[in-house]
Amino acid sequence: MYQLLDPTRFVVFITGATSGFGAAAARRYVAAGGKVIATGRRGDRLEALQQELGADNCHIIELDVRDRAAMERAIAAIPAPFDGINVVLANAGLALGLQPAAEADLDDWQTMIDTNISGLVYTVRLLLPGLIERGGGHVVTLGSVAGEFAYPGGSVYGASKAFVRHFALNLRSDLQGKNVRVTDIEPGLTETEFSLVRFKGDEDKASKPYSGTKAMTAEDIAESIFWVTSLPEHVNVNKIQMMATTQAIGPFDIYREG
Structure with missing residues (x-):
């Protein structure tokens, strides 16, 4: 059996760490002995996460990934020992709306x-x-099954996740010989705040995708992220596409007149 990487040596930069996959991943890495830099827009949630995980294990940065200048300043100011980043989890993302284009x-x-x-x-x-x-090190991007399988109302969200997939695959080529691995994680139905954000706080609409089924959890996705980064350095998992057992690819959508 080959030797897994020592998780106590992980220093993980996580975007979108205030909820969902990002928060679950932060907890998973710290539980294994690693350190995390947790970033996100909601400072109160970051402070609560740091209190839970401990300041020695979790450095927090209130940050919006859309602000390039702020990103540059924040990354340049990361203190030791958190500056020895070897895992990047580019997790921040969202869907908004489900209307036709x-x-x-x-x-x-x-x-x-x-x-x-x-x-x-x-x-x-x-x-x-x-x-x-x-x-x-290792770069992990968060894609989606929507990056491969289209659905009504998912036009720009799905297109953005298709970008994530191909960006990750192209990074693999650019990083040959640099000892930097890249993995795109592509979840399907997972019960987090995703739908609540998509429907702008409408809890009735947000609950419908999960009604009567058993969706994946943020912890399921975090475990997969942790696993791919723990594999020996000579092993690169290009992508993991995950669906709940109760989810599958549907039939073709055929429009019929009359």
Whole structure:
């Protein structure tokens, strides 16, 4: 049996750590003995997370990934020992609305593009040089099954996640010889705040996707993130696509007149 990487040596930079996958991943890495830099827009939640995990294990930065200049300043100011980052979890992202394209809110589309694409690109580009200088590491991006399988109302969200998938695969080529691994995690139905954000706080609408079924949890996804980063350095998992057992790919949507 080959030797897994020592999780006590992980120093993980996480975007979108105030809830969902990001918060669950922070807890998983700290539980294994690692350290995390937890970032997000909601300072109160970051403070609660730091109190839970301990300041020696969790450094927090209130930050919006869409603000490139703020990202640059924050990354440059990370103190030791948290500055020895070797895992980057580019997790921040969201979906807004589910209207047909001709009725969708352009501001919602722009927010998804700015967060899911630009914010991810800023995160990865600003942290990659450090990973390379320190001898290697791992970049984990958060895609979605929506990046491969289309559904009504998912036009820009799905397109943004398709970008994430191909960005991750292209990074693999660019990083040959640098000892930096890249994995895209592509979850399906997972019960987090995702739908509550998508439907802008409407709890009735947000609960419907999970009604009568058993969705995955944030902890399920965090465990997969932890696993791929714990594999020996010579092993790179390009992508993991995950669905709840109760979810599958549907039939073709065929429009019929009359």
